[in-house]
Amino acid sequence: MPELPEVETIVRGLQPMVGSRIVRVAILDSRLEIGRQLDDADADLRNQTVESITRRGKYIHVALSGGGSIVVHLRMSGRLVSHCTESDLPYVRLRLELDRGMVSFVNPRRLGTVDFSPDGFPHTLGIDPLSPEFTPDRLASLVQASRMPIKQFLLDQQRIAGLGNIYSSEALWRARIDPRRSANGLAKADIRRLHRGIVGVLQEAIDHMGTSFGVSVSDYRNAEGANGRFQERLAVYGRQGEACRVCETPISRCVQGGRSTYWCDGCQS
Numbered sequence: 001m002p003e004l005p006e007v008e009t010i011v012r013g014l015q016p017m018v019g020s021r022i023v024r025v026a027i028l029d030s031r032l033e034i035g036r037q038l039d040d041a042d043a044d045l046r047n048q049t050v051e052s053i054t055r056r057g058k059y060i061h062v063a064l065s066g067g068g069s070i071v072v073h074l075r076m077s078g079r080l081v082s083h084c085t086e087s088d089l090p091y092v093r094l095r096l097e098l099d100r101g102m103v104s105f106v107n108p109r110r111l112g113t114v115d116f117s118p119d120g121f122p123h124t125l126g127i128d129p130l131s132p133e134f135t136p137d138r139l140a141s142l143v144q145a146s147r148m149p150i151k152q153f154l155l156d157q158q159r160i161a162g163l164g165n166i167y168s169s170e171a172l173w174r175a176r177i178d179p180r181r182s183a184n185g186l187a188k189a190d191i192r193r194l195h196r197g198i199v200g201v202l203q204e205a206i207d208h209m210g211t212s213f214g215v216s217v218s219d220y221r222n223a224e225g226a227n228g229r230f231q232e233r234l235a236v237y238g239r240q241g242e243a244c245r246v247c248e249t250p251i252s253r254c255v256q257g258g259r260s261t262y263w264c265d266g267c268q269s
């Protein structure tokens with residue numbers, strides 16, 4: 001958390017900041033993991049204009065007029081919040097002060113990262129599942145190269161960038177595929193359903209502004225600070241023992257690679 005739909009929702013919420021000029025980069029946490037000297041960031045980025053704010057996988061890229069670039073990865077609990085004036089948000093580690101408002105990087109558990117590298121997105125990042133290049137054929141060539149269980153395969157950001165624990169379980173339920181099957185054992189029809197499951201669940205989750213669970217400071221919020229609504233529509237994730245929405249079989253849970261996987265024994269074989 002947050003995964004692709006949550007990051008996409010944040011990026012959409014930040015679009016009003018495009019075209020604004022950086023007045024100051026305030027780093028409020030000397031322990032913030034940053035890819036460059038802290039002192040340089042403010043001097044280098046000041047007066048540059050925000051040209052675009054885009055997403056690939058779970059990464060956010062802010063492109064600046066002077067060729068500068070800010071890459072943010074929220075990881076488990078980071079948030080980007082836009083606001084008009086000074087606010088009393090807790091755990092703000094970095095604040096981008098713009099001529100048209102502010103963006104605060106809230107990072108309670110210090111797991112999120114900010115990088116001022118001009119390179120943009122990490123080179124190792126896999127294909128974004130909402131890009132036009134993500135076709136059933138492309139997915140087929142990716143899965144054929146892996147013997148991993150399909151659920152763990154879907155979490156590998158170097159192959160497909162953006163899926164995490166929630167949406168990989170949900171996509172597999174939609175595709176009626178057992179998460180423990182090996183990736184290269186999937187048939188053509190499985191792959192077509194999986195492609196549809198991945199794209200479908202991500203788009204639907206974006207339509208509902210992502211998934212939020214609790215009310216803690218670590219929980220996902222959009223750029224305006226509001227909760228997502230997709231949690232009400234989850235079919236398997238976090239529903240162990242509850243009835244499948246299609247066949248009423250109790251939802252199962254297992255641990256794969258240290259992460260919880262949820263599935264329906266009735267629908268997924």
Ligand SMILES: [Zn+2]
Pocket residue numbers: 244245246247248249264265266267268
């Ligand atoms: Zn079922």
